[in-house]
Amino acid sequence: MSGETPIIPHDFKFLSSSQSSETRPSILPFCRSLPKVELHAHLINGSVDPVTLQELGCMETSILDYIKLASLSNNTSRALDECFDLFRIAHNATNTPQAVHLATRRVIEDFDKDNVIYLELRTTPRAEQGMTKQEYVEAIVTAIKEYQGDVLVKLILSINRSHDAKACQDSLDVILKKKKLYPDIIKGIDLSGNPKVGGFDSYIFKTARENGLYTTIHCGEVKNDGEVTDILGFKPDRIGHGNFVHPDYGGCQENWELLCEKRVPVECCLTSNVMTNTTRNYSEHHVKELISSGLPYTISTDDKGVFLTDLSREYSHLYDDHALTKEALWKVSFNSVDYSFASSAEKSLLKSKMIEWKRDNEALFK
Numbered sequence: 001m002s003g004e005t006p007i008i009p010h011d012f013k014f015l016s017s018s019q020s021s022e023t024r025p026s027i028l029p030f031c032r033s034l035p036k037v038e039l040h041a042h043l044i045n046g047s048v049d050p051v052t053l054q055e056l057g058c059m060e061t062s063i064l065d066y067i068k069l070a071s072l073s074n075n076t077s078r079a080l081d082e083c084f085d086l087f088r089i090a091h092n093a094t095n096t097p098q099a100v101h102l103a104t105r106r107v108i109e110d111f112d113k114d115n116v117i118y119l120e121l122r123t124t125p126r127a128e129q130g131m132t133k134q135e136y137v138e139a140i141v142t143a144i145k146e147y148q149g150d151v152l153v154k155l156i157l158s159i160n161r162s163h164d165a166k167a168c169q170d171s172l173d174v175i176l177k178k179k180k181l182y183p184d185i186i187k188g189i190d191l192s193g194n195p196k197v198g199g200f201d202s203y204i205f206k207t208a209r210e211n212g213l214y215t216t217i218h219c220g221e222v223k224n225d226g227e228v229t230d231i232l233g234f235k236p237d238r239i240g241h242g243n244f245v246h247p248d249y250g251g252c253q254e255n256w257e258l259l260c261e262k263r264v265p266v267e268c269c270l271t272s273n274v275m276t277n278t279t280r281n282y283s284e285h286h287v288k289e290l291i292s293s294g295l296p297y298t299i300s301t302d303d304k305g306v307f308l309t310d311l312s313r314e315y316s317h318l319y320d321d322h323a324l325t326k327e328a329l330w331k332v333s334f335n336s337v338d339y340s341f342a343s344s345a346e347k348s349l350l351k352s353k354m355i356e357w358k359r360d361n362e363a364l365f366k
């Protein structure tokens, strides 16, 4: 790629670095070397980075559009809708099994470079002209199986909440079929998509659970108290975002109490929430409430390609904006192993790796 025009202009202003207080700037190297666990990453639309889009033949103007939220001020109520408009860009660039395969490989390599030791990717089975939903999933599973590096990779298949009942049932059929074929890779089912559209259909998730899939559901990414009650009542294995649960953050007391009672781990995506304007800023993010109440949570990137972030940067915000110690950062990653959909044997192995890393890197904690 040398000699080509850089995709990201040199004067590009990254929202995540300009908004963080970054009082102790030296934390990023620690976060980089920390072995990390990523549990909430949307594969194609979201995690594919600008360089890979270029490799896939995407036009430069589209690539700049794809990352425009990372430079815009987020104080617009359109930010979340704009984000969903942008997702078509990566979809257009990945409409063959070969492109989906390459995109998956590159996303795994990116997380590998960031010292992620366990990665759960999630994606919505998608049909295109010349590609069925089954072929789409096959291309991703093949890329995961071929990958030879150090990251343990699992797949969560998503249902898009904006799709009609027939399309959701069709996706569920594909998901259950593929789960039977690849039980060690396909571990869970997710509900995602524009939170302002569609809803939670408990039947789909009950059926998935009965068929041995773990469940994670986007919940309270925008205010919707009734839906949050239904989702928490279902008690998924994890929820995504959870911004609008606590009454001080636009939710309600009943739902907060339900979360405290059920202790469903929350996948927190700070930069994504700041950029889509579903939280005010990093330091006022609702993770603050989860930390002070001792509730289970994990830190994730959501859409690292769109928001120009990575998991190390997300961890650095816990230190800079929520005053967590290095020891506490390590514990967040360590605890995330328990919330993952890995097998017991895999969890033990991951935990041993983390304990060993800590023992070998005591000096970094001083």
Ligand SMILES: CNc1ncnc2c1ncn2[C@@H]1O[C@H](COP(=O)(O)O)[C@@H](O)[C@H]1O
Pocket: 042, 043, 044, 045, 046, 083, 087, 122, 123, 124, 125, 158, 160, 192, 193, 194, 195, 218, 221, 272, 276, 302, 303
């Ligand atoms: C910003 N917060 C978010 N909230 C809800 N759903 C999101 C999301 N970010 C991404 N997605 C969901 O993931 C899809 C892209 O990945 P795949 O093409 O399936 O791999 C998007 O189309 C959307 O449905």
